Amino acid sequence: xxxxxxxxxxxxxxxxxxxxxxxxxxxxxxxxxxxxxxxxxxxxxxxxxxxxxxxxxxxxxxxxxxxxxxxxxxxxxxxxxxxxxxxxxxxxxxxxxxxxxxxxxxxxxxxxxxxxxxxxxxxxxxxxxxxxxxxxxxxxxxxxxxxxxxxxxxxxxxxxxxxxxxxxxxxxxxxxxxxxxxxxxxxxxxxxxxxxxxxxxxxxxxxxxxxxxxxxxxxxxxxxxxxxxxxxxxxxxxxxxxxxxxxxxxxxxxxxxxxxxxxxxxxxxxxxxxxxxxxxxxxxxxxxxxxxxxxxxxxxxxxxxxxxxxxxxxxxxxxxxxxxxxxxxxxxxxxxxxxxxxxxxxxxxxxxxxxxxxxxxxxxxxxxxxxxxxxxxxxxxxxxxxxxxxxxxxx
Amino acid sequence: xxxxxxxxxxxxxxxxxxxxxxxxxxxxxxxxxxxxxxxxxxxxxxxxxxxxxxxxxxxxxxxxxxxxxxxxxxxxxxxxxxxxxxxxxxxxxxxxxxxxxxxxxxxxxxxxxxxxxxxxxxxxxxxxxxxxxxxxxxxxxxxxxxxxxxxxxxxxxxxxxxxxxxxxxxxxxxxxxxxxxxxxxxxxxxxxxxxxxxxxxxxxxxxxxxxxxxxxxxxxxxxxxxxxxxxxxxxxxxxxxxxxxxxxxxxxxxxxxxxxxxxxxxxxxxxxxxxxxxxxxxxxxxxxxxxxxxxxxxxxxxxxxxxxxxxxxxxxxxxxxxxxxxxxxxxxxxxxxxxxxxxxxxxxxxxxxxxxxxxxxxxxxxxxxxxxxxxxxxxxxxxxxxxxxxxxxxx
Numbered sequence: 065x066x067x068x069x070x071x072x073x074x075x076x077x078x079x080x081x082x083x084x085x086x087x088x089x090x091x092x093x094x095x096x097x098x099x100x101x102x103x104x105x106x107x108x109x110x111x112x113x114x115x116x117x118x119x120x121x122x123x124x125x126x127x128x129x130x131x132x133x134x135x136x137x138x139x140x141x142x143x144x145x146x147x148x149x150x151x152x153x154x155x156x157x158x159x160x161x162x163x164x165x166x167x168x169x170x171x172x173x174x175x176x177x178x179x180x181x182x183x184x185x186x187x188x189x190x191x192x193x194x195x196x197x198x199x200x201x202x203x204x205x206x207x208x209x210x211x212x213x214x215x216x217x218x219x220x221x222x223x224x225x226x227x228x229x230x231x232x233x234x235x236x237x238x239x240x241x242x243x244x245x246x247x248x249x250x251x252x253x254x255x256x257x258x259x260x261x262x263x264x265x266x267x268x269x270x271x272x273x274x275x276x277x278x279x280x281x282x283x284x285x286x287x288x289x290x291x292x293x294x295x296x297x298x299x300x301x302x303x304x305x306x307x308x309x310x311x312x313x314x315x316x317x318x319x320x321x322x323x324x325x326x327x328x329x330x331x332x333x334x335x336x337x338x339x340x341x342x343x344x345x346x347x348x349x350x351x352x353x354x355x356x357x358x359x360x361x362x363x364x365x366x367x368x369x370x371x372x373x374x375x376x377x378x379x380x381x382x383x384x385x386x387x388x389x390x391x392x393x394x395x396x397x398x399x400x401x402x403x404x405x406x407x408x409x410x411x412x413x414x415x416x417x418x419x420x421x422x423x424x425x426x427x428x429x430x431x432x433x434x435x436x437x438x439x440x441x442x443x444x445x446x447x448x449x450x451x452x453x454x455x456x457x458x459x
Numbered sequence: 460x461x462x463x464x465x466x467x468x469x470x471x472x473x474x475x476x477x478x479x480x481x482x483x484x485x486x487x488x489x490x491x492x493x494x495x496x497x498x499x500x501x502x503x504x505x506x507x508x509x510x511x512x513x514x515x516x517x518x519x520x521x522x523x524x525x526x527x528x529x530x531x532x533x534x535x536x537x538x539x540x541x542x543x544x545x546x547x548x549x550x551x552x553x554x555x556x557x558x559x560x561x562x563x564x565x566x567x568x569x570x571x572x573x574x575x576x577x578x579x580x581x582x583x584x585x586x587x588x589x590x591x592x593x594x595x596x597x598x599x600x601x602x603x604x605x606x607x608x609x610x611x612x613x614x615x616x617x618x619x620x621x622x623x624x625x626x627x628x629x630x631x632x633x634x635x636x637x638x639x640x641x642x643x644x645x646x647x648x649x650x651x652x653x654x655x656x657x658x659x660x661x662x663x664x665x666x667x668x669x670x671x672x673x674x675x676x677x678x679x680x681x682x683x684x685x686x687x688x689x690x691x692x693x694x695x696x697x698x699x700x701x702x703x704x705x706x707x708x709x710x711x712x713x714x715x716x717x718x719x720x721x722x723x724x725x726x727x728x729x730x731x732x733x734x735x736x737x738x739x740x741x742x743x744x745x746x747x748x749x750x751x752x753x754x755x756x757x758x759x760x761x762x763x764x765x766x767x768x769x770x771x772x773x774x775x776x777x778x779x780x781x782x783x784x785x786x787x788x789x790x791x792x793x794x795x796x797x798x799x800x801x802x803x804x805x806x807x808x809x810x811x812x813x814x815x816x817x818x819x820x821x822x823x824x825x826x827x828x829x830x831x832x833x834x835x836x837x838x839x840x841x842x843x844x845x846x847x848x849x850x851x852x853x854x
Contacts, residue, residue, distance in 0.1 A: 065686055067659070067713055068625050070595075071573050078719050100524050108518035115510060123503035127699035129495050163558055163703075163725040170724045174594065178466050179574070195723035199569065200465075230463055264462070291460055304522035306730035308558075318462055324473050328590035329565050330558040334729040335701035 072201035094445035097413040098436040114343035126336040134161025135338035152285040159313035168296030168312035170196040171322040182226040185233040188420030206422030213246025223261040238271040238388025241431035271388035276362035278386035291315040307337040364434040375450025394429040467596035489840035492808040493831040500752045509738040521731040527722045529556025530733035547680040554708035563691030563707035565591040566717040577621040580628040583815030601817030608641025618656040633666040633783025636826035666783035671757035673781035686710040702732040759829040770845025789824040
């Protein structure tokens with residue numbers, strides 16, 4: 065039978081990152097392709113203690129249906145943290161718990177987008193977000209990402225040229241895949257442009273807590289006086305990614321629409337783990353735990369960066385992230401799919417930079433991750449990687 | 460600011476069932492409005508044992524990202540159960556784990572529907588499904604539900620009149636809200652019509668395991684030789700609804716599309732609880748546990764049915780379910796919203812039958828639930844309910 069597939073969905077391909085999994089079973093392969101947090105970043109023993117307490121005293125409610133908006137104590141804890149630590153929750157805002165940060169992006173997309181609408185984003189950007197917009201039938205338009213954040217001239221041009229733009233999607237801090245952080249001056253200009261052209265900013269901040277050097281930059285959300293910024297994040301990189309607990313906040317009117325969609329999407333997020341996160345926040349010191357992750361990633365990223373500095377041909381550029389999970393390596397020539405394959409032949413897995421492009425374009429970059437490999441794998445693997453790409457550009 | 464909301468989403472209202480929550484804090488109110496399983500149906504102590512085992516030996520993988528399709532051992536256990544117990548999984552099928560049964564409906568809707576497409580369904584039917592279709596911009600067309608299932612003449616008429624119909628959504632067993640089970644003869648006719656008119660059947664079977672009298676009827680999925688039936692269900696009514704673990708199966712080509720959408724929706728379902736369900740299925744006897752739920756609901760439904768038989772005016776009809784959670788009461792005259800309000804005044808909560816209509820129509824029915832109230836609440840509450848509606852029709 066020929067199935068009648070939705071027009072919006074037809075063109076959406078599974079993430080290329082999934083394709084890489086095919087190679088993961090190759091013996092001796094060293095992977096820098098993951099986007100996973102280090103398993104050391106999960107406070108498993110403390111989570112076990114909280115979980116057992118829930119089974120002991122609150123099992124009936126933890127295993128029963130809950131409200132679509134989420135577990136109220138957890139919502140209040142997150143609101144307080146956003147207010148006090150990030151100045152990113154105003155009196156006109158509301159917040160819902162989402163099934164991971166990804167669902168926050170998806171709900172915001174579904175609440176706003178009709179087929180043919182445009183989403184403007186950094187190029188390159190997170191493939192999961194691009195696909196959420198594409199599934200809604202939206203067109204994704206990329207704006208060049210410079211070393212200090214999105215190009216402001218490029219952004220204004222894109223806004224002028226795309227009157228159907230509804231959302232400006234940004235990962236301003238430790239961006240995926242580039243590791244780049246947008247400077248404060250640019251955040252202000254981005255906010256002004258969004259206001260001028262009447263688009264909503266969707267600020268995705270899954271890595272914001274993972275700064276290991278430099279100084280914090282205020283969120284775009286903290287600049288919002290007009291109710292035009294939606295903000296999503298999650299506990300995936302600081303407690304557990306597998307539990308799928310994130311949140312989305314923003315102007316109440318938009319969040320109300322997202323609640324209606326979430327109800328028809330998954331009713332609510334796993335309630336037991338919402339209560340577990342809430343219990344963890346109450347009983348333990350999340351900031352102290354985050355500090356250990358920052359130290360771990362500082363060590364791992366430093367190891368990778370110095371190996372790249374020592375090994376790469378000077379014509380090959382790479383980013384120097386101050387937090388997050390990724391380094392973005394750009395060759396002076398070549399094709400990223402080719403580079404990916406050349407690395408795989410040497411048993412090194414990286415992610416083909418083209419994966420992250422909002423629209424097809426030439427690309428000679430690849431993404432490297434330092435949170436998942438061991439220190440030994442970083443030393444050994446980056447050495448092979450450097451040799452491989454140094455050879456590649458001499459072909 | 461005036462927000463540019465998606466056209467598809469504009470018309471979708473939050474479920475009226477949520478509205479009822481406002482009244483839930485009224486002191487002395489007895490609620491038959493829930494759709495919740497009884498907390499007694501959650502094997503909390505056994506789940507606690509499995510959970511602690513996962514924390515002890517598999518914490519790193521349970522808290523880490525997993526695959527979008529779901530935890531492979533659990534998928535295999537469900538496939539085996541579907542094959543062996545329900546003859547509802549063929550060699551051309553694939554299965555993915557979903558965030559509750561609701562996400563199965565939503566993914567199938569998003570994979571297939573474009574704005575303006577039509578979904579044909581029983582009238583009345585599950586509001587959560589109606590809203591999933593509406594969020595996609597689809598039109599929902601209802602076909603009369605008779606005592607033995609959907610009207611076959613009505614279905615053929617609807618299929619003829621709606622060439623843009625893509626999905627036929629059915630809850631053939633212990634339907635929500637009616638409690639009605641479609642007889643085998645009708646299931647065969649429904650399948651033939653779906654084939655003739657080229658629509659996919661989405662068979663929703665969340666209550667199928669909860670039969671407490673009568674004989675099992677084969678699923679529509681078990682009749683499928685052409686690859687035109689998608690089938691969703693969940694563990695919400697037999698292990699825990701709060702954990703949000705369900706599944707969707709059907710022709711591989713359609714499931715592949717659903718995987719792409721799920722990846723952009725929530726990446727994957729809570730992995731810890733997927734492993735927990737898998738461990739429970741391995742270690743404990745699910746069928747023995749289900750038997751205890753059946754006995755519980757047989758007792759509760761019998762109590763409600765005999766109270767209705769004794770108390771209701773003979774002109775008021777109600778269904779006699781052989782399983783599931785609901786009884787559907789139809790008055791010979793009146794308006795369901797009025798009836799709902801009259802009951803609330805007497806501190807009895809029911810669900811306004813209009814909530815479940817695919818398109819606006821006169822309605823004098825309400826839904827009653829027997830799984831959540833205590834036996835005492837059923838006795839006391841149904842007595843008040845009968846008096847109230849008996850008076851109502853005499854006005």
